[in-house]
Amino acid sequence: MLFPLTVVVLVAAVCLMAVAGWYAARSLVVDDRLLLVAGVTELGLLVQLVVCLVHLGRVPGGGAEQATFAAYAITLPFVPPAALFLALKEKTRWSMGVVAVGAFAVAVMTARLQQIWNLRG
Amino acid sequence: MAENPSGPPAPGMPPPATTDGPRSTRSGPGVVLVAVYGLLALAATGRSVLQITEYFSRAPLAYVLSALAALIYLVATVALARGDRTSRAVALVAISVELVGVLVVGLASYLAKDAFPDKTVWSHFGSGYGFVPLVLPVLGLLWLRRTRSS
Numbered sequence: 541m542l543f544p545l546t547v548v549v550l551v552a553a554v555c556l557m558a559v560a561g562w563y564a565a566r567s568l569v570v571d572d573r574l575l576l577v578a579g580v581t582e583l584g585l586l587v588q589l590v591v592c593l594v595h596l597g598r599v600p601g602g603g604a605e606q607a608t609f610a611a612y613a614i615t616l617p618f619v620p621p622a623a624l625f626l627a628l629k630e631k632t633r634w635s636m637g638v639v640a641v642g643a644f645a646v647a648v649m650t651a652r653l654q655q656i657w658n659l660r661g
Numbered sequence: 662m663a664e665n666p667s668g669p670p671a672p673g674m675p676p677p678a679t680t681d682g683p684r685s686t687r688s689g690p691g692v693v694l695v696a697v698y699g700l701l702a703l704a705a706t707g708r709s710v711l712q713i714t715e716y717f718s719r720a721p722l723a724y725v726l727s728a729l730a731a732l733i734y735l736v737a738t739v740a741l742a743r744g745d746r747t748s749r750a751v752a753l754v755a756i757s758v759e760l761v762g763v764l765v766v767g768l769a770s771y772l773a774k775d776a777f778p779d780k781t782v783w784s785h786f787g788s789g790y791g792f793v794p795l796v797l798p799v800l801g802l803l804w805l806r807r808t809r810s811s
Binding site for chain 2: 603604607608611615623626630632634635637638641642645
């Protein structure tokens with residue numbers, strides 16, 4: 541995995557988590573700013589997916605590691621849209637909490653992806 | 662903990678679906694609980710499928726328990742998301758099994774290390790998942806209690 545790309549995705553995901561958490565605390569609902577941050581995160585995840593699939597053959601550790609790597613890369617881009625869909629449908633502070641949880645999951649999974657990649661040694 | 666009970670309802674917001682009877686388990690903070698359950702269901706299912714298809718013989722007991730955990734999380738997620746009367750009962754059973762499971766497997770993973778050569782969602786009380794598997798069933802049971810018919 542490209543390390544700079546991982547950093548970009550992580551920063552975007554942490555920003556999304558912060559904004560959503562702040563909105564939840566202030567009882568705000570989804571707006572353009574949140575959608576913009578989520579959009580940047582999603583764009584990063586889509587680029588990451590392509591990069592991951594291109595380099596899948598170079599993932600160390602055999603079939604199981606490669607399967608995990610691919611599964612993470614493919615699952616990740618689905619997380620922000622799912623959370624945002626709920627946030628747009630149910631405009632409560634609690635759906636902002638869901639977006640924050642989703643953004644946290646994106647950060648953790650992206651870090652795991654980089655971890656698996658780093659095992660190449 | 663309804664949304665902002667002191668203020669007037671926001672314009673365009675539908676009124677609460679039920680006033681008497683139990684509150685829906687996905688209302689208010691419940692939706693966050695459903696989301697966290699959904700995430701764990703996803704993580705546990707993914708891990709379990711991988712463990713069973715790729716290297717089942719390495720730790721059969723641990724991997725069967727992984728699959729059980731995944732199933733429990735899936736059932737709990739769907740039951741909490743549906744939130745009707747039957748689903749509440751299903752959720753109560755699922756989350757109770759989950760609590761017992763994480764406690765028993767967590768303890769066993771320390772006492773009988775040989776049986777757990779590889780990690781499961783519940784081993785070491787869910788330390789690999791930030792102890793969320795330990796906290797979640799407690800929150801789930803408290804939430805079911807709180808949303809009982811008042």
